[in-house]
Amino acid sequence: xxxxxxxxxxxxxxxxxxxxxxxxxxxxxxxxxxxxxxxxxxxxxxxxxxxxxxxxxxxxxxxxxxxxxxxxxxxxxxxxxxxxxxxxxxxxxxxxxxxxxxxxxxxxxxxxxxxxxxxxxxxxxxxxxxxxxxxxxxxxxxxxxxxxxxxxxxxxxxxxxxxxxxxxxxxxxxxxxxxxxxxxxxxxxxxxxxxxxxxxxxxxxxxxxxxxxxxxxxxxxxxxxxxxxxxxxxxxxxxxxxxxxxxxxxxxxxxxxxxxxxxxxxxxxxxxxxxxxxxxxxxxxxxxxxxxxxxxxxxxxxxxxxxxxxxxxxxxxxxxxxxxxxxxxxxxxxxxxxxxxxxxxxxxxxxxxxxxxxxxxxxxxxxxxxxxxxxxxxxxxxxxxxx
Ligand SMILES: [Fe+2]
Numbered sequence: 001x002x003x004x005x006x007x008x009x010x011x012x013x014x015x016x017x018x019x020x021x022x023x024x025x026x027x028x029x030x031x032x033x034x035x036x037x038x039x040x041x042x043x044x045x046x047x048x049x050x051x052x053x054x055x056x057x058x059x060x061x062x063x064x065x066x067x068x069x070x071x072x073x074x075x076x077x078x079x080x081x082x083x084x085x086x087x088x089x090x091x092x093x094x095x096x097x098x099x100x101x102x103x104x105x106x107x108x109x110x111x112x113x114x115x116x117x118x119x120x121x122x123x124x125x126x127x128x129x130x131x132x133x134x135x136x137x138x139x140x141x142x143x144x145x146x147x148x149x150x151x152x153x154x155x156x157x158x159x160x161x162x163x164x165x166x167x168x169x170x171x172x173x174x175x176x177x178x179x180x181x182x183x184x185x186x187x188x189x190x191x192x193x194x195x196x197x198x199x200x201x202x203x204x205x206x207x208x209x210x211x212x213x214x215x216x217x218x219x220x221x222x223x224x225x226x227x228x229x230x231x232x233x234x235x236x237x238x239x240x241x242x243x244x245x246x247x248x249x250x251x252x253x254x255x256x257x258x259x260x261x262x263x264x265x266x267x268x269x270x271x272x273x274x275x276x277x278x279x280x281x282x283x284x285x286x287x288x289x290x291x292x293x294x295x296x297x298x299x300x301x302x303x304x305x306x307x308x309x310x311x312x313x314x315x316x317x318x319x320x321x322x323x324x325x326x327x328x329x330x331x332x333x334x335x336x337x338x339x340x341x342x343x344x345x346x347x348x349x350x351x352x353x354x355x356x357x358x359x360x361x362x363x364x365x366x367x368x369x370x371x372x373x374x375x376x377x378x379x380x381x382x383x384x385x386x387x
Contacts, residue, residue: 028323029221029330038232040219040329041212041241046125047118048216048241049111052251053093053152055197055265056108058101059310065098068308071285073189073267073278073316077158088193088267091160093134093152095194095267104310106262109197109252110138110150111215119153126214141214144206145199145260151215164190166271182273189278189316195266196250200257202371207254208236216241220249220323221298223334225380226387234380235334237298239323246322249299255334256381258373259361263352264305266315272302275316279304291350292316294343298330303340305350313350334384351385 033039059065066076066084074086077094085094099107113119119130119139128139136154143149167184168176201207211217218241222233237250255263269275276293283289290313292304301317308314332338339346348354365373 027328027330028321029332031331032328033222033331037331038208038219038222038329040222040236042209042216045212045216046214047121047151048114049118049151050114050242051112051240051247052194052197053110053112053150053155054095054097054194055106056097056099056110056150057312058103058105058107059098060101060103062098062100064309068287069096069098071188071282071287072306072308072314073191073269075161075191087158088191089161089163090193091157092193093155093157104312106312108148108150110152112155113151113153116153119151122151122214144203144210145201147199147260149215163192164270164274167273184273184277186277186281186284188281189267189269189274191267191269191316193268195248195268195315195317195320196253197265198253198255198263199261200255200263201260202257202365202368202373203260204234204236204254204256204372205232206372208233208238211238211252211254217252218325219329220321220327221330221332223255223298223332223338225377225384226333226335227383228376228380229331229333231377233331234377234384236329241325244324246324249301249321249323256372256377257361258358258365258378258381262312264313264315266301266303266317268320269316269318271318275302275304275318278316279306282306288349291347292343294340297338297341298332300341303343307349334381335387336385337387353385 062084069086070076074096077085077087082100084098086096087094119137122128123130123139126141128141130137130139133152134155136152138150138152141149167182170177217238219236220239221237223235225234235255238252239249240247240251288307290305290307295302299320301320304316306314336346336351352358362378365371
């Protein structure tokens, strides 16, 4: 289990203060954890997964899902009457699996195991079974929020597709583009890869510890409810532990919410112009914009958020942070204004506060036993989304 020693114990070393090191040496945030707070990583995880492999959805209309997918920037990897597989341009398995289903819904994520033996460890540790899956193997787990979580190994990568080179930019006294113009076609994005998924849950602490203990993920940043730091974090940005190899700032982000469900997933593009120009294309095609352009604080990505015809939110991003395993979690209060360092204020369309189902979910969550939603937490969440 993840225990809560002093934050610095998490890395197995003495505290930076005790050893005379700069306390901010491995900290990207203004504030780190306090003694006794959640360390953001497990001392002895079952395995350490290597990445997020794909996301699984169900949709009633696969033609519409395929149309949005290609407009958003995916390439169709395969299509059958019952399934659409959408991919990015980097060598990887298809990152979006869309099956025909009665209603639009997120099913669950699939993570990539670093080694075949890790699937056996997971099966032994969780009571699961390793089965053959898409040319490789997989084990199906269930997280404390109730999401089915697949962990796979050996599923063959699709060959890489050509990528546009980053635009040459002229910087002040160092122009790189003499006698040449900058003209980017307004067309669908070229998605490079799946970056992360964000999930809301009524059982945040339990789910957080499960991902750290079971899959070996580690926390890049914690957000807490302002004035309620004593109750621990209410949101976590979580990355893969690849040792000295830098990993995306977050592969999974989770937040305490009145209802458990998918929030959004994010896909990496080459550069800022790709994000902006492909957004113009989506706007011309009549898709609903949710929030952007802006630059996040936690993860630093330049972002733009869109909703598909089923109101499912998808993010284009570029220029995100990558951290190796030495970086310790930052701590900051959750607030609407703190979601970006520049760009328009986060919209109600993005935060979901304009959704009447949220109030209904909040009342239900307060009545239900066995979750972490109480009146104090709800007050903290309402305050955060209005600040
Ligand atoms: Fe995101």
